[in-house]
Amino acid sequence: MKTKIIPMDEKHIDKEALKEAGKIIQSGGLVAFPTETVYGLGGDALNEESSGRIYQAKGRPSDNPLIVHIYRMEDLYPIVEQVPETARKLADAFWPGPLTMILPKSDIVPRATTGGLDTVAVRMPMHKVALAFIEAAGGYVAAPSANRSGKPSPTLAKYVAEDMDGRIEMIIDGGENRIGLESTIVDLTEGIPMILRPGYITKEMLEEVLGEVRVDKTVLDNCSGQPPKAPGMKYRHYAPKGELTIIGGPQERVVDEINRRTKRMKEKGEKVGVIGTDDTVSGYLADSVKSAGDRKEEATIAKALYRILREFDEEGVTVIYSESFDASEENGIGQAIMNRLLKAAGHHLEQI
Ligand code: AMP
Ligand code: MG
Numbered sequence: 001m002k003t004k005i006i007p008m009d010e011k012h013i014d015k016e017a018l019k020e021a022g023k024i025i026q027s028g029g030l031v032a033f034p035t036e037t038v039y040g041l042g043g044d045a046l047n048e049e050s051s052g053r054i055y056q057a058k059g060r061p062s063d064n065p066l067i068v069h070i071y072r073m074e075d076l077y078p079i080v081e082q083v084p085e086t087a088r089k090l091a092d093a094f095w096p097g098p099l100t101m102i103l104p105k106s107d108i109v110p111r112a113t114t115g116g117l118d119t120v121a122v123r124m125p126m127h128k129v130a131l132a133f134i135e136a137a138g139g140y141v142a143a144p145s146a147n148r149s150g151k152p153s154p155t156l157a158k159y160v161a162e163d164m165d166g167r168i169e170m171i172i173d174g175g176e177n178r179i180g181l182e183s184t185i186v187d188l189t190e191g192i193p194m195i196l197r198p199g200y201i202t203k204e205m206l207e208e209v210l211g212e213v214r215v216d217k218t219v220l221d222n223c224s225g226q227p228p229k230a231p232g233m234k235y236r237h238y239a240p241k242g243e244l245t246i247i248g249g250p251q252e253r254v255v256d257e258i259n260r261r262t263k264r265m266k267e268k269g270e271k272v273g274v275i276g277t278d279d280t281v282s283g284y285l286a287d288s289v290k291s292a293g294d295r296k297e298e299a300t301i302a303k304a305l306y307r308i309l310r311e312f313d314e315e316g317v318t319v320i321y322s323e324s325f326d327a328s329e330e331n332g333i334g335q336a337i338m339n340r341l342l343k344a345a346g347h348h349l350e351q352i
Helices: 015-026 048-058 073-079 085-094 126-136 157-164 203-210 250-267 300-313 334-344
Strands: 006-008 031-033 040-044 065-071 100-103 120-121 170-171 185-187 194-197 243-250 272-276 286-291 319-323 349-351
Touching: 015 031, 015 040, 015 126, 015 170, 015 349, 031 126, 031 157, 040 048, 040 065, 040 126, 073 120, 085 100, 085 203, 100 243, 157 170, 243 250, 243 334, 250 272, 250 319, 300 319, 300 334
Parallel strands: 006 170, 031 170, 065 120, 100 185, 243 319, 243 349, 272 286, 272 319
Antiparallel strands: 031 040, 100 120, 185 194
């Protein structure tokens, strides 16, 4: 299959190209598209064969459910059993935007889309190309991140192409995603709302709207033996090809420790990459040193993380060291950053 790549930015929506993209979805095909979080791999959410094709293209285990994307609020009602007050409030506050809600599904959503579950994950993204594409596609687009299973989520169309070329009909190239980490997932199906995956919409922001919100224990802990509530979170994820270790501790000591390890690894013939921050990058000795951004502006770090992991892959880096980030609950998206980084490192974090 030849994969067509169509450039499109939010200021210049190409209606003709979107009509073609919509037709692909309605006839059971797949289109990757930009959102504000990461690139999505879209298929018709109400067609079980399309969902099957998404799993196949990603190489994803089929018990790992997909997120259903909508472009207007009224389309939520047909796909869920009921819309609780909590969901209405969150939609008012954060949709369109980087928030996914888990709700009891209705009969029209096939189990192939929900990984066999009776619940469905729903999001209304904010990216204008995404919204126009979902509308052209008939209103319900199932889309996980557009990477091959296990790899870092793509935040640029060239990384979608690397993973999906020849496997899907079209890629809509909207440039670099603004946020760079996947949506916050909140489960509204049981008593107190529970964050299953942290993201740009933080616990604090949700609590302002809902009152008490909990965070699934497996978000930062390895908790072996305890399955996470979002089935996808149990799989190895976001992993670069190089062996990644996170080193936590006081900044100066971390730089020294990473340099000591870098030297040792280089002597063994490894190609070493380091993820530092604006304040520290000039102090590292590795083959490839990248700043994730400014610690005072954690959004910059969220945006850069997956791109950096992909760049290390491109450069053939075999060993990676990363600084650690503050994952305390009060610290906004630090929790989302550490959740992804820990998974990318197979939970290999050393405190010094
Ligand atoms: P991705 O879009 O690639 O980030 O994957 C979707 C994520 O949403 C995975 O981690 C899924 O496990 C999670 N998810 C989707 N539907 C549900 C659901 N019904 N219940 C819990 N988690 C879900
Ligand atoms: Mg994913």
